[in-house]
Amino acid sequence: MAKLPDPVPPLPRDDNFSRALPAAAAFDWLKAGWADFRQQPGPSLAYGILAFVLSIVLIGGLFALDLDYILFPAIAGFMVVGPFLAIGLYEKSRLIQEGRPVSLREMILVRGQSMGQLLFSGVLLCLLMLLWMRAAVIIYALFFGLQPFPGLDDVTGMLFTTPTGLWLLLVGSLVGGLFAAFAFAISVFAIPMLLNEKSDALTAMGTSMAFVWNNLPVMLTWGVIVVVLFGLSTITGFLGLVVAFPVLGHATWHAYLAVRQPERYMRTTSSGQPEEGYNGAVS
Template sequence: MDKPTPSIKKWLAFGWSSFMKTKTISIVFSSFFCIIAGLLYWLLLRIDADLVIFPFIAGFFIVAPILIIGFQQVASLLEKDKTPMFKDLIALNGQQNKGIWFLIFILSLCYFIWITDALVIYGLYFGIEPLPLDQAFITDPALRESLLWFLLYSGLIGWVTAVIGFLLGVFSIPLIIHQQLNFVDAVSISVKTVFKHKKLMFKWALTLVMITSLTLVIALPLLIIVFPVLGYASYAVYADLLINKDNSQR
């Protein structure tokens, strides 16, 4: 039997249909992160630390795999025609919780390193005083040049850190949750699968970055919808590239 062709559109469609089936618990869960992001934005803007918002937005992609654990569990229940509950979004199921917790530690450490480096680079170019993002960055050549270098260097560090997080978490989390693999085996398969489907996974990562970035920058309230949709879609990625592959070889 031919294996269905993996498709980003199909993954997103699965994410949307799963969200529609679980709107109440999904919105309640994602609202928590939306409120945290909103408070962070408000605090940084209040102290005129506009530029610091961008490192925190970039850091979201590092810890995002951690935040989809609950959506992975709910999506699996939906495929089994079971009715998920809110506790399924917040409780860790299975016997390999140590692997999940260790992965959470690794990704959190990557996030801490990224934020620390970004703030150090910010300090090198702008000092320790908060600096609002206003027209001075356009009219002042020195500020404009500093902004470009800050975005370049912090962007490179953020890109490397986010790639590491993506490689580690994109498949290892569902493998630990659904197949009860240990941390080492799950990460090994995750990295191998990403490199095996390099072009497709690059497109998927780019899709995640574009959708999430636009949401965080210009439409933060939509995070309560976008976050669950992408979280459920991540299960479809795992199912397409690992579960369906195994079934097609039987």
Template sequence: MVKTIGNPLSWAAQGLSGAGHMVGDATDALRGEVTQPPEVKTLTIEDLGLALRKGYEDFKRFRSDVMFLVLIYPIIGVCLSVIAFNQALLPMLFPLGAGFLLLGPIAAVGLYEMSRRGERDTDVGWGAALSVLKAQNVGPILVMALYLIGIFLLWILSAMQIYHWNLGPQPPESLGQFALDIATTGAGWMMVILGMTVGACFAALVLAISLTTLPMLIDQRVGLVIAVITSLRVARKNPVTVATWGLIVAASMLLGTLPFFLGLIVVLPILGHATWYIYRAAVPRG
């Protein structure tokens, strides 16, 4: 059969047809093929240690630190530059840094896929990190990402309000003066205590709803609702272990911000790979 070039109308029709199929596939993925969440397993502290060791091995194997250096650190640098040139944003320096805890599950999506493939394939490259953006995955992953971004924005708004209640509403005179006000005034201490309390609540919420959600969406054809319910079941069945993991993540992220957030290039990939193995230990495959 002779192939013809066609015309713009036929191109548009084909494009719309393809886009319609992709949207339909993504919508089906939001519902998934599984209607009941699985029975989750019991996690122990030893499981966390094993997950961290496996995460470190994947970190060395895939050199995912380089990937984060290329993709993530420039974004961090831009944010810090904007803050440095806008004094009014100085109070948001720590909340933005702490916000990586809330957005970490999004940043680690590619790492989950690399670890998933690495379990059965010795030749896994960085291209695997982008392969999650396919029809059966992209719908629920993007929706979950939007939820986490919304929680992050609520945290930033809360942090701004806490600053206004205590040391605001005027912006700090300088970074040095801002640090001095925090360390030597009652209002500064109150801001720190209130901010850490509210931040811990946001972090606990994100940990409970996302611990195994994104890895499960990548690994199994389940809908977003089933994946979130499963993550909540893991947290409810293993409150001490999950809380311990949250403390490990928080402490690691705090160390990763030093110096100048450079440590995150190592911390984020290791924690991302380790989260995959926590999912594998807690959630059976359907």
């Protein structure tokens, strides 16, 4: 009897990236983000309003250009570029951590450690979003051929009452989930890292992915929190982004500190004040 091959061993975890954080730590990040939001909320609200306006302009533009068939992929794509759009929110949290005054001007004119690489990472995320939107169109064509998009009034019936539509939903959700998971893994820590440290975009994205993989329980919990809050914001006609977007942005900064600078994160959160001599940079 032929011997069965040995099972493929799981990918090894690296102690340099593992922080042994419980899943519940994600709610601590959210709580810290809410605290940053409440401290001088004006600039954070301005960011949230901007996210809301951009969403409305995007949707209006798609309808004006008769591109409503990519509406749902475009909405999902917003989550891909969201970490880059939240740079100013990370900056506010960093200023609070350093005990420096916060202003909307500082949040707009961000002076990060790796600004050129930040812009490059933003371009990469935008390209990833465009790739997802193109993939969504191709998936639709694979199931419905050259049949024109029926419009939002009839698309629900087409998707949920026909076998082809149900398969499209299943495959599209799986592919979209892969895109979303990849974008989340490479960007959730990469953007704050480039803001706070001297690095290049590819190294930061690789480091971000390593942190996500080696801290899966808490990162899966954080991903669910992000999806739920974004989903609730979508149900409200994106009005919920006015608060949800800045809170998530501030919380992401605390997530970055928790995995990248755990000792400093614990000291600053336990005391509620910036660590003495803390300048936000990794030595």
